[in-house]
Structures are given as structure tokens and as C-alpha cells.
Amino acid sequence: MILVTGAGGKTGRALLAALAGRGLPARAFVRSAEQAASAHAAGAVETVTGDLMNPGNLARACAGCNQLYLICPNMHPAEESIGRAVIRAAQAAGVQKFVYHSVLHPQLEAMPHHWSKLRVEALVFESSLPFAILQPCAYMQNTLSQVEAIAAAGFMEVPYNLETRHSLVDLADVAAAAAEILASGAYTDGIYELAGPQALNQHDIAAALSAALGRPIAARQLPPKTWAARNPGLPEYARASLLAMFRHYDRHGLRGSPAVLAAILGRPPATFAQAAARLYG
Numbered sequence: 001m002i003l004v005t006g007a008g009g010k011t012g013r014a015l016l017a018a019l020a021g022r023g024l025p026a027r028a029f030v031r032s033a034e035q036a037a038s039a040h041a042a043g044a045v046e047t048v049t050g051d052l053m054n055p056g057n058l059a060r061a062c063a064g065c066n067q068l069y070l071i072c073p074n075m076h077p078a079e080e081s082i083g084r085a086v087i088r089a090a091q092a093a094g095v096q097k098f099v100y101h102s103v104l105h106p107q108l109e110a111m112p113h114h115w116s117k118l119r120v121e122a123l124v125f126e127s128s129l130p131f132a133i134l135q136p137c138a139y140m141q142n143t144l145s146q147v148e149a150i151a152a153a154g155f156m157e158v159p160y161n162l163e164t165r166h167s168l169v170d171l172a173d174v175a176a177a178a179a180e181i182l183a184s185g186a187y188t189d190g191i192y193e194l195a196g197p198q199a200l201n202q203h204d205i206a207a208a209l210s211a212a213l214g215r216p217i218a219a220r221q222l223p224p225k226t227w228a229a230r231n232p233g234l235p236e237y238a239r240a241s242l243l244a245m246f247r248h249y250d251r252h253g254l255r256g257s258p259a260v261l262a263a264i265l266g267r268p269p270a271t272f273a274q275a276a277a278r279l280y281g
């Protein structure tokens with residue numbers, strides 16, 4: 001049995017579907033009855049409802065699982081302590097393989113949500129558990145999930161330079177790679193960068209959306225202050241981390257090689273145009 005945490009979220013549901021597709025039984029750790037229903041619908045065979053910050057909930061969730069896939073909540077200030085608690089629970093339950101969903105370039109200290117993942121990676125090494133660490137680039141689905149609003153507006157907006165390049169990756173490919181890493185012993189004790197096949201700027205992304213939607217879509221740059229004013233309710237850590245991420249993206253983008261993902265999948269990873277056509281073509 002594979003315990004998947006954060007299983008009610010975007011990444012978790014994609015992984016549950018990929019595991020179900022391969023006949024690998026998964027127990028979803030979620031934090032509400034609503035998320036339990038969506039985890040079941042995605043393919044979980046069991047669900048456990050609880051809080052990742054609660055050691056008793058974690059012990060209950062881990063019992064009887066031989067593998068654990070740690071997906072931490074997005075932009076969470078306590079990622080390091082959540083990682084420590086989940087590792088302890090996995091050790092106590094005798095989990096045989098610990099897989100951590102990290103991020104591409106966790107070494108970037110200027111982005112707090114990347115840096116905290118580097119700290120969790122170190123805790124994974126220090127746990128002495130057999131492990132695998134996945135380091136995905138930003139998902140294509142972050143943009144594709146907005147496509148109806150983009151189509152209605154005729155433009156997409158980002159709060160950083162339109163020219164910098166990002167190796168966006170298809171979440172379905174990330175989930176397929178994660179399922180392969182859980183299914184096979186070949187990946188134990190390794191770190192895997194998961195990047196898409198093209199380093200795209202925002203004009204490239206807009207062009208791919210234009211082709212998929214059959215109507216012109218422009219890319220526009222939004223001042224970070226305007227973005228912040230439009231998102232007043234964000235928790236402080238998430239707001240500060242996102243602004244730090246936009247500063248990094250503005251200067252450097254986020255680029256990675258698709259070679260590792262292609263090797264795990266045994267095929268080229270999907271392009272943005274292919275993912276867009278699949279969802280909205």
C-alpha cells in the first residue's frame with residue numbers, strides 16, 4: 001500500500017490516477033470528507049482524513065503502508081517541520097521507501113518555498129530510509145487551468161518578464177514518472193529532475209494557447225504590485241514566497257533538461273501544445 005499525502009490537491013489527484021492506471025493500490029491522506037471523495041474518484045482505494053501537523057493522524061495514516069509519497073501543502077511555512085514529522089511517522093511504521101515531491105532547483109535560497117524543500121531533502125537523506133526525490137519544474141496545468149478565463153479575456157498575464165524561459169512540465173507526465181518510480185526498484189536512492197521538453201517564454205505559451213483555442217491570445221506583463229493588490233487574502237508566507245518567485249522568474253526563468261523525465265517515461269515528455277490540445281483542443 002502506498003500512502004500519498006496532500007492527496008486531495010492538484011498533484012495528489014494526478015498521482016492517484018496514475019497509480020490506479022497501473023493497478024498500484026494507494027491510500028490517500030486528505031484533510032476533509034470532500035477531499036476524500038475526490039481522492040476516491042481519482043483512484044485511491046483507501047482514504048485517511050487528518051492533519052499533516054498531527055503525529056497521531058500521521059501514525060494512523062502510515063500503518064500498514066510499505067511506501068510513502070510525501071506531497072507537502074503548496075507554499076506552506078512549516079514544510080520543514082511537516083517533512084520531519086512525516087519522516088518520523090514513516091520510520092515508526094516501517095515504511096520501506098520514502099518518496100519526496102520536491103521542486104526543480106531547490107538550491108535557490110532566494111525562493112523560500114524552494115529552500116525549505118532543500119532542507120526536507122537533507123532530512124530524507126538523514127533518515128536512512130530508502131528514498132527517491134522528484135524535482136518537477138512548474139506545471140503546464142498552472143496556466144492550462146486558467147484557460148477559460150484567458151480565452152474570454154483574449155490575453156494572459158504574468159507578473160514577470162515575458163521573455164524569460166521556463167521548462168514547464170505536464171503534470172500527467174510528472175504523475176506517470178512518480179508512478180514508475182514507486183513501481184520499480186530501479187530508482188531507489190536517486191534524485192530526479194522532471195522538466196518539460198521546451199524552454200518557453202510567455203509569447204511561446206500564448207502562441208500555443210492561440211493555436212489550441214483557434215483565437216489570438218496575447219501575453220501581457222503585470223506589475224507585481226498590481227498582482228499583490230488583486231490577491232489580498234493570501235497568507236503572508238505564500239504572498240512573500242510568490243513575490244520572491246516572480247523576482248527570480250523575472251531575471252532567470254526556470255529551465256531544466258527533459259532528459260531524465262524522457263528516460264523514466266521511455267518517451268519524450270509532452271509539449272505545452274500537446275497538453276493544451278489534449279485538454280482543450
Ligand SMILES: NC(=O)c1ccc[n+]([C@@H]2O[C@H](COP(=O)([O-])OP(=O)(O)OC[C@H]3O[C@@H](n4cnc5c(N)ncnc54)[C@H](OP(=O)(O)O)[C@@H]3O)[C@@H](O)[C@H]2O)c1
Pocket residue numbers: 005006007008009010011012029030031035050051052053071072073074075101102103104113136137138139142
Ligand atoms: N504547482 C506546481 O507547478 C508545482 C511544481 C513543482 C512542485 N510543486 C509542489 O507540489 C506540492 C503540491 O502542490 P499542489 O499544487 O498539488 O498543491 P495543492 O493543490 O494545494 O495540494 C495540497 C493539498 O495539501 C492539503 N493540505 C494543506 N495543509 C494540510 C494539512 N495541514 N494537513 C493535510 N493536508 C493539508 C491541501 O488541502 P487544502 O486545499 O484544504 O489546503 C491540498 O489538498 C507543493 O509542495 C508544491 O510546492 C508544485
